[in-house]
Every structure is written in C-alpha cells, then in structure tokens.
Amino acid sequence: MNQQKKKYNEYLIKLAKKYGTPLYIYDSYKIKKQYQKMVNSFSGIKKLIINYACKANTNLNILKLFHTLGSGLDTVSIQEIEIGLKAGFNPKKIIFTPNCVSIQEIKKAVELGVRINLDNLSILEQFGYHFPNYSIGIRINPHIMAGGNKKISVGHIDSKFGISHYQIPHVKRILKNTGLKVEGFHMHTGSDISDPKYFLEGAKILFQIAIEFPKIDYIDLGSGFKVPYKKEDIKTDLYSLSKIITNEFNNFFQNYINKNFITLIFEPGKFLVSESGYFLVSVNVIKHTTSTVFAGVDSGFNHFIRPMFYDAYHCIENISNPNGCFRLYTVVGYICESDTFGFNRKISEIHEGDILCIKNAGAYCFSMSSNYNSRYRPSEVMLLNGKDFLIRKRETMQDLLKNIIEIPIS
Template structure:
C-alpha cells in the first residue's frame, strides 16, 4: 500500500471543485485526505532507516478536529503550542503521551494545565524552566534550543536566529544546567525548530550538529526533536526540500550519534505544512471585474480575513480560473472585499476572468483557515473534507448568530 501511494499521481479535477462550490457555496475550503495520507507515508518512508521515528503533526497549520482525527488514525503524534490545541488533540483521540506541548511566552499557569493533562512538554524559557522545576521536579520535560540559525522562506518565518523569541540559546546551556541541578528536574529530550519553507538542507544539518553536540552532555534523554520547516512547492516548477537527500544525511548522522551516545533514542519530526498544505483548495467567486488606468482587478467574495498568508507573509499561492480553464490568458490583480489593502495575487496571468467565475487558490491546507478572522464582521467560510471519494462538511459556514454569540449587550 505504501509503495502504491508513493507512485500514484495525485490530481483533483476542476469539475469536482466546481461541483463543490455549487453545492456548498463560496468562499469554501476543500481538503483531500488522500494527499494528507500520501504525505504522511512519504515522511515515514523517507526515514524508515531509523529504528525509532515519530512524526508529530504540527496542528497549528490546521486544527480542524476531523483532520486531527484523520492523522491520529494514520499513527501520527501531535505537536501543540497552546493548551487549547492540547485539548483539541485529546478530543481527537490522541493519547496524552503522543502529544508534545511546546509553548512560547506563556505563563507557568498554562504549563501547569498541560501537566494536569499528562502531555509531554518542551520549555524554551529559563524563567519558566526554573518555576517549573520548583513545582514539578519529578515531571521530565524537553528543552527547546535556539541554535542561532537563520533559515526559512523569509524573516517572518525564521524562528531559530539569534534575535528570535523562540528557544533557549545554546550559549545559555550552562545557565540551564545550573537550574536543572538546583531543582533536580530531569530532561527527557531536546528540541529545535529553525523556520518554515526551508529549501536548503544545510540548515537542518547545521541544526542537527548543534543538537547532537548538546545532547552528549545529557546522558539520559529519550528523544531528539528536529521540528520541521520542509518547503512544499507552490508552483509546478517550484523548489522544495530535497527529502531524499535530507533523510539520507540525517539517518546516517543520527545512527552515528546513537552509537557514540551509547543507546538508541527516538527521532521526532513535527511537519505541519508538509502534511496538509497541498491537500487544500480555497474556492472563491468573482464579484466584480474592475478596470483602472493601469490595472484589471478581479474582486472576489473573500479577503485576508479568510486567507491572510499573501498579505501577512508575502506568500505566493497559485490562482486558477477553474470555471474558464480554456479562456485566453490575461493579467489580473486578484483582490478581496476587505476595506484595507487586500491582495491575493498581483498582476497574475490567468485565463479570462468573468463576473461569477470560480477561482481556486492552491496550497490552502496550512495556515489559511487556522489564521482566519471575522474582520469587517465577515463570516468565516465552510470547510469540506474529501474522504474515500466522498465530500463531507467539517465546519459550517458562520452566521450572524456566531458573530453575536459572546456579545453581552448593556443598556446604553
């Protein structure tokens, strides 16, 4: 089954997406479970040379409960960054020990809630580490190290450099050791994550070198967690992380480390975008075509309140007119209906767009709905999952009742 999935060519037909847009309305997120499964198996297969390997889905990419349940059924663990994500993971059926909680800049109170839920914990702050050691000296934890590596698609998604708020600097290891000695706290693992959309495998290998060097000073750890950051292609010829070369290098170096370390430990990866990004399609309807002196705008029934990555990260998402695929190509700037600068794609070559057409934005499975909002008091869209060839609604479209749910009216 694994080999069969690896060799299959994955496609979602435009006609099917148009049918879904008509059936459920737009804007609409569509996720294909087959692609998620294929990506998960690809990851497992790539590192099959390592005896103890765990894949933890970084659920901040997409926290829909049904996607969590699907990955849990595949055998995945879960990477979480908030106590709410921990609770979602438990509701999805993950065993507490298959959930790792790696928060940043949270209070000790939130960390205490994670202890009460029995999940594994990575800490990345010396102050919280000291407080934790005083409260729970017998609760083994992991430590997130900042390796001082600049990696990622751009500065906003680079989180392992010297000025990052994430992780304990590896120059602060002596301070960390002193806290461990003073509190008696035990370390069960070391963690690192340097960024997202990393195409150069040298960044991963440089980080591995630092983690292996650090781990030698901690003789009783159970795991090393490399985080993730694998780049997925956003266009047909886009570069991506060379998983084959990376896995070969990491497998060899990890085996050498375990030999010198004296016993086998577990290697953990935490892919989010790699698992779910390419499974997602965002469907929008064209409200208006607007000509100015220099630009042709295609205005759609959505905005950065639903799909913020282009505005927030300058991220590129391929845009296709699936309802007029054979039209002649023209150049459009695709914009939303939010009362701000709100651009999905600037000066894109797209087949002729007419009012009422359905546009599809690709790579919409990660960091899209999960970062959506009700800005301009707009409703958040529906989410659909394709499972075993059938489509299921996995999140209903919001209504005014949802907007007003937590409002408390007072007499004015």
C-alpha cells in the same frame, strides 16, 4: 489540460455550488500521501515519530485523520492540546512546546498529562520549583537564520523562541538546583527551508548538546520543509535530507553512552497539509482602471491572510474557464484594506461569477482567519474515501453575536 485535471476541476465547481463560496476543501488522499512519504523517507531510523504540527490546521477532523495514521501531535497551546485529546490522541503522544505562556498554562498541561518542551530559563526554574524531579524537554535556539520569510524564521540569535545553545551551562545549574530531568531536546529553525545544510547544521548542534545528557528519550528536529507553490518551485529534497540526517543521527547514537534507542521526532505541519487544500472563491466584479484589471472576489485577508502577511505566493486558477485566453489580473478581496491575493497574474479570462481556485490552502489559512469587517468565516469540506463531508459550517450572524453582552446605553 489533461482529462484528470479537467475532471477534478469540474468536481471542485460542483462542490462550490453544493456548499457555496468562499470554501475550503481538503483532500485526505494527499494528506495520507505526504505522511507516508515522510515515514518512508526516514525508514533508516529505528525509532521514528512524526508529530503533526496542528497549528497549521486545527480542524478536529484533520486531527482525527492523523490519529488514524499513527501520528503524534505537536501543540503550542492548551486549546490545541484539548482538541488533540478530543481527536483521540493519547496524552503521551502529544508534545506541548509553548512560547511566552504563563506558568499557569504549563501547569494545566501537566494536569492533562502531555509531554512538555520548555524554551525559557525563567519558566524552567519556575517549573522546577512547582514540579521537582519532573521529566521535561528543552527547546534549543541554534542561532541559525533560515526560512522563506523573516516572519517565519525562528531559530536566529534574536528570536524569541528557544534557549540559546550557549546557555546550556545555565540549564544544567537549574536542573541541579530543582531536580528536573531532561527527557529530550527540541529545535525548529523556521519554515519553507529548501537547503538541507540548515537542517544538518541544526541537527549537529542538537546532537552535540544531547551527548552531554546520558538519559534522554528523544531528539526533536522540528520541521520547516519547503513545499512547492509554483510549477518551477524548488522544494525540500526529502530523500537527500533523510540520508544526511539518518547518517548523522546514527553516528550520534553510536557515540551515545545510553544504548537504549532514542526516538527521532519530526514536526511537519505545512508539509503534510498545505498541498491538500484548495480555497474556492467567486468573482464578484471585474474592475478596469487606467493600468490594472482587478478581479474582486467574495473573500479577503479575513479568510486567507498569507499573501498579505507573508508576501506568500499561491497559485490562482480560473476553474470556470480553464481554456480561455490568458490575461493579466490582480486578484483582490472585499475587505476595506489592501488585500491582494495575487498581483498581475496570468489567468485564463475571468468573468463575473467565475470560480477561482487558490492552491496550497491546507496550512495556515483557515487557522489564521478572522471576522474582520464582521465577515463570516467560511465552510470547510473534507474529501475522504471518494465522498465529500462538511467538516465546519459557515458562520452566521448568530455566531458573530453569541458572546456579545448587551448593556443599557442611554
């Protein structure tokens, strides 16, 4: 182990002792680095906006950090919009792209002044009735199957997301009947996509549609960039992808009737925050069965559901004993379900009381947590400018009971 990694692990253990476990830690330096990599990669685009997809991690302080970086915000609920506004985002730098929400929620978004993408013909028609002559974006379903898992593939023909690109004639009829104006087109095909061809295929479909609408302001290509979960993992080659997309976008612009510059938008979430996150857990028990050695920890899928829900791989290291002999362990949680973080993993020898570090914990981890088994949700800490800051307190029994209303039961 190199000296730098050794010092970092010692620092993580120090934080585990200071704040207790289970504990989420986010390194702001890595977030900034990923954001700048995105900006630099697409420097060939004259008007570029990076919107952080805040569903990945909605902690207010994470959003405030992105606001200071100059990011916009991708939101999918009224609550995310309100957190974004509280973090200081201008409403016009927030895009609301809901799915299967009521017209009442969309009306609320109009009141808050944010930009809106609609992905449903029925809602588009209702919206036009209530807000004629309003400018909106349209989310397109490109009928592309892409993504690291069926549950995170959202651009295929049977997906609930987006309006089929074959339904553009219907969209035009609604626009004509209501007076609605289209200011942009949006697309997102899935997550954990490593092959640039899927991004290019989707972009071409969006550009072909956009050419028919002479007054749009933006084209939003969503995201889905794959990040590495293992040392040998492939990831999205951002440099190669940027060259392809920049060339395609500039060709589209040359043929576009309106020569005012169109903004190209990306909406990364996992790419920006996943690798910044570490989840620290303590080992409660080592349990031997006839065929398996379990390391049981003080957490479960109530805090970190991705391995159980998506079969996602997350690297697990024993930072208490990094130089120990490597043995096979199945790392499991304390929930009364089968909650396995990793099966038969080669990890340096684990003892009860050791601290394990689960990596890539910055995205879709705390934000998908729950109180299942009446367990408290954990603390969150941010590393910023050489200091550690508690950015969410660990829950208590008072938090579990605060919304319960007791009634007399006889």
